[in-house]
Amino acid sequence: MSTESQLRADIVEVGRRMYARGYTASNDGNISVRLGSARLLMTPKSVCKGFMTPDMMCITDLDGRKLQGDRDPSSEMLMHLEVYRQRPDVAAVVHAHPPTATGFAVAGIPLDRAVLAEVIATLGSIPIAEYATPSTQELPDAVRKYIKAHDGMLLANHGALTVGADLFGAYYKMETVEHFAKISLVARMLGRENLIAREEVLRLQELRGTYGINAPAPICADETTAAAVDPASCQVVQAPAGGGARLVPDVLPPSRAAEISARFGVASADGDGEIRLTYRELSELIEDAIRNLR
Numbered sequence: 402m403s404t405e406s407q408l409r410a411d412i413v414e415v416g417r418r419m420y421a422r423g424y425t426a427s428n429d430g431n432i433s434v435r436l437g438s439a440r441l442l443m444t445p446k447s448v449c450k451g452f453m454t455p456d457m458m459c460i461t462d463l464d465g466r467k468l469q470g471d472r473d474p475s476s477e478m479l480m481h482l483e484v485y486r487q488r489p490d491v492a493a494v495v496h497a498h499p500p501t502a503t504g505f506a507v508a509g510i511p512l513d514r515a516v517l518a519e520v521i522a523t524l525g526s527i528p529i530a531e532y533a534t535p536s537t538q539e540l541p542d543a544v545r546k547y548i549k550a551h552d553g554m555l556l557a558n559h560g561a562l563t564v565g566a567d568l569f570g571a572y573y574k575m576e577t578v579e580h581f582a583k584i585s586l587v588a589r590m591l592g593r594e595n596l597i598a599r600e601e602v603l604r605l606q607e608l609r610g611t612y613g614i615n616a617p618a619p620i621c622a623d624e625t626t627a628a629a630v631d632p633a634s635c636q637v638v639q640a641p642a643g644g645g646a647r648l649v650p651d652v653l654p655p656s657r658a659a660e661i662s663a664r665f666g667v668a669s670a671d672g673d674g675e676i677r678l679t680y681r682e683l684s685e686l687i688e689d690a691i692r693n694l695r
C-alpha cells in the first residue's frame with residue numbers, strides 16, 4: 402500500500418496529465434483514492450487539476466464527512482462514494498470530460514462494439530449512464546446501474562468515469578476510453594467499422610485469465626441473451642456471429658467519401674469504398690472531428 406504522501410503526489414501527477422491531454426478544462430474533473438480501509442483521499446472542489454499541489458487534497462470517511470484538509474472535497478464526491486460502496490475491489494476513481502469520449506456521451510452512442518481487441522480484453526464494453534444533474538444524488542444513482550460490471554463508462558451529456566485497483570490503473574483506463582473513442586470516430590468517418598467476430602470476442606475473454614486481467618463481470622456477446630441481460634452482471638459487447646460479418650452497414654454517404662478523397666487527393670483503391678490515408682492525413686481528420694465536437 403502506498404504511503405499517504407506518495408498518493409498525494411500521484412493525484413497531483415494524474416491531474417496534471419489529464420489537464421495536459423485536454424481531458425479536463427478549467428476546474429473540471431475529480432480524482433480519489435482509498436486511504437486504508439475507512440478513509441478516502443480526494444481532490445478538492447474548484448481547483449484546476451493541472452495545477453494542484455499535494456497539500457490541497459481532502460481526507461474524508463466513506464460517508465463523505467471531511468476529516469482533514471483546508472478545502473472542501475470534490476463536488477462529485479457522492480459519485481465517488483457510490484463507486485467505493487459498490488466495488489470493494491476498487492481503490493481509485495477518476496472522472497474527466499475527455500472531448501471525443503464525451504462527444505459519444507452527448508450523441509448517446511455507447512462504446513460497446515467489438516472493435517479493438519485490447520479494449521475488449523480490458524474494459525469489455527463502455528456503456529452510457531443515463532443523464533443526471535452533476536453534483537446531485539442523481540449522478541450516483543445513474544452510475545450504480547453499471548458500476549458493478551464495468552470499470553469504465555460514459556456519463557450522458559457530461560463526461561466519463563473510470564475506476565481501478567490503483568490510481569494509475571484507473572487513469573490509464575481513462576486514456577483507453579478516450580483513445581478508443583478517437584479510433585471509433587475515425588472508423589465511422591471513413592465509413593465502416595469492421596467488427597471482431599463473436600467467437601474471437603469469447604477467445605479474448607479467455608485471455609483475461611491468461612494475462613491476469615481482473616474484470617468485474619464477464620462479456621455477453623450474444624445479442625439474444627445480451628438484450629435481456631442485466632448491466633450489473635455483464636459487459637454487453639456487440640459482435641457478429643460467424644467470422645467477421647459486419648453488424649452495421651456503411652455510414653459514410655458516397656458524397657462524403659468523395660469529399661475526403663478529393664481533400665487528400667486519394668482515390669478509393671478498388672471501388673470497395675476503402676480510402677487509404679497517411680498518418681498525417683488521419684491526424685488531420687481526427688483534429689477536424691474533435692474541433693467539431695467542441
Ligand SMILES: [Zn+2]
Nearest residue numbers: 430535559560
Ligand atoms: Zn464532470
